[in-house]
Amino acid sequence: MKLVLFYHSLISDWNHGNAHFLRGVVSELLDRGHQVDVYEPESGWSLSNLLAERGEAAIDDFHLAFPELRSVRYDAATLDLDQALENADAVIVHEWNPPEWISSIGECAGRLGCTALFHDTHHRSVTDAATMASIDLSHYDGVLAFGQAVADQYVRHGWAAHAWVWHEAADLRRFKPMPAAEQQKDLVWIGNWGDDERSAELAEFLIEPVGQLALSATVHGVRYPQQALTLLQQAGIEYRGWLPNHRVPETFAKHRCTVHVPRQTYARQLHGIPTIRMFEALACGIPLISAPWQDAELLFRPGTDYLVAADGNEMQRHLRAVLNDSELAQSLVRNGLETIRARHSCAHRVDELLHILTTLRAQPLRRSVGGGLV
Incomplete structure (x- = not known):
């Protein structure tokens, strides 16, 4: 054809x-x-x-x-x-x-x-x-x-x-688990700041929890205004700019967990649509914690493939649990991979x-x- x-x-x-x-x-x-x-x-x-x-x-x-x-x-x-x-x-x-x-x-x-x-x-x-x-x-x-x-x-x-x-x-040719780096940071988020479509959500579900828990964290992406860069710096988050997408699996391997922060439109109006980063993260076998979104089409198993945080305080609790409970982290990795490989390649x-x-x-x-x- x-x-x-x-x-x-x-x-x-x-x-x-x-x-x-x-x-x-x-x-x-x-x-x-x-x-x-x-x-x-x-x-x-x-x-x-x-x-x-x-x-x-x-x-x-x-x-x-x-x-x-x-x-x-x-x-x-x-x-x-x-x-x-x-x-x-x-x-x-x-x-x-x-x-x-x-x-x-x-x-x-x-x-x-x-x-x-x-x-x-x-x-x-x-x-x-x-x-x-x-x-x-x-x-x-x-x-x-x-x-x-x-x-x-x-x-x-x-x-x-x-x-x-x-x-x-997820493109499973490229997105798959890689050997963990010897020295891993706690958290990575890969995404663009954009046009203030999730500024408040990034503050609540990423920047503030990282700062409160004093985690070692990295952010990749583009279109970050100076105000956003200042917030990252104040929380102790390293900003590293654009990352070629084919380099994402090796970047995940250098970190112990990641988060999913959907834009407001998808969280509030277009229910059932995650960002592609969610598919790719689960395919790479990194534990994932998501800000609220409605899985209206039953793509995943919330609470089994990934954890859901209702607010910033719960995000802190989930991050602490994932980083300190290896059995929980491994179960998320195993279950997330299972769902991606069965349904979402x-x-x-x-x-x-x-x-x-x-x-x-x-x-x-x-x-x-x-x-x-x-």
Whole structure:
């Protein structure tokens, strides 16, 4: 099968978590013998920031870590879509493309008889519904949504005729337990500060507990304002900036536990959607404690695969327990690995994708046009 993917970036994961999942899915598809062409804009925001911060060496490091992965960097003004989609069985277009480009790709796919799917891995369906409603998906067969709550938005509002849940997952080729370092720090958190979408939560569930317990801790990520850096310093937390995602497993191995702090939108509105970091942490066999979120889709076993802290005080108690009770820590590692390996690998998600595509090719669904169906 030939698949053509239009995404923000395969090369760069600078403030771009979707790259993690994309890499795992593409690697799995290639390993199964499928042809996969990945297109990314030549001057994309994530890649431009990565180059500005780390230079071409970061790109070279990506290619060494992922020798099987390549992308076509294009200019939308000059790319020949008919040629790009020639003989393609399916095209998947990520939601972080310009609306007019999404529409153009869908129209071309429809003209060429190519299955077209739209992939949503963000919260804009509730935080910027007007923009998402304006995207023309009339030539798409449906939406791949990274949670039921997002899929429901498309169907409820009539933005698309069909939507399937396609959760993110861990790339088990790279994310797996590694030998623990001889000298481990207590805690690591890997994540971006962003646009104040979880500033209060990071203070309550990460910074203050670390400071109160006087833990040795490390934070990796980008877009930390000076105020955030000051808070980390005051709590005795070492800030180490951007971390290439393929280096995460070895970083986890240098620490004894980690935490999951979802953004406010996922904790309060889009229930059932964890960050991809949660899948990756459990896959690496590091004990995890999470700030509150509702596992509405029963992805995990809260209290068994990981611990849940209702507030900052409970986070302190859980951290103290995990760091001082080796049996508890090992049970979390064992159970978390069991769930990831049984249900949440990129191989599982490729199985789901191929099932959708095979079904669509055998029995094409009606596409939505102007709010109706054809």
